[in-house]
Amino acid sequence: MIEYGHTADGITERQLGGFFENWPQPPSRETHLRLLRASDQIVLAVDAESGDVVGFITAVSDGILSAYIPLLEVRADHRGRGIGRELVRRMLARLERLYMVDLTCDAALQPFYRAAGMQKAVGMSIRNYDRQSGDEPTIR
Ligand SMILES: CC(C)(COP(=O)(O)OP(=O)(O)OC[C@H]1O[C@@H](n2cnc3c(N)ncnc32)[C@H](O)[C@@H]1OP(=O)(O)O)[C@@H](O)C(=O)NCCC(=O)NCCS
Numbered sequence: 001m002i003e004y005g006h007t008a009d010g011i012t013e014r015q016l017g018g019f020f021e022n023w024p025q026p027p028s029r030e031t032h033l034r035l036l037r038a039s040d041q042i043v044l045a046v047d048a049e050s051g052d053v054v055g056f057i058t059a060v061s062d063g064i065l066s067a068y069i070p071l072l073e074v075r076a077d078h079r080g081r082g083i084g085r086e087l088v089r090r091m092l093a094r095l096e097r098l099y100m101v102d103l104t105c106d107a108a109l110q111p112f113y114r115a116a117g118m119q120k121a122v123g124m125s126i127r128n129y130d131r132q133s134g135d136e137p138t139i140r
Contacts, residue, residue, distance in 0.1 A: 006043055015046070056073060065098060
């Protein structure tokens with residue numbers, strides 16, 4: 001059974017693992033936990049039996065008009081069971097009073113987000129690949 005939570009309180013590094021699939025320099029579990037704590041909103045999917053976090057979604061927001069959803073991932077061994085859909089549904093519900101909620105994704109995922117009520121948009125982005133692990137302090 002999957003339980004959904006909205007806080008990183010009580011979550012330990014031991015419960016995190018198997019995420020950032022195919023990232024050349026993935027954040028460590030410690031960094032993963034730090035970013036969960038630092039996000040304005042999160043939803044976690046936890047396997048009730050093992051206690052493992054098997055999916056997560058984050059949002060950063062000004063809390064007034066806008067939010068951005070930078071990260072969504074379901075652990076590979078738990079995909080295809082509706083967990084990703086549920087994480088997005090719960091996050092959008094938490095953000096529903098904001099004017100604008102944005103994310104970027106590959107074209108292949110647009111139907112997944114469209115099914116959650118989102119619309120296709122054009123965006124711009126930059127990636128500093130030497131900062132991908134998030135190991136060092138970032139914002140000055
Ligand atoms: C995308 C992701 C979160 C989906 O999680 P999931 O728990 O497997 O998704 P669900 O089981 O809720 O699937 C819901 C629907 O989306 C579709 N879907 C899921 N992953 C998809 C993908 N990668 N591409 C296209 N469609 C996808 C499913 O087929 C399903 O469709 P259906 O309702 O017609 O059966 C998961 O594949 C993942 O973690 N991928 C790697 C990280 C990633 O790409 N994150 C998104 C960044 S924008």
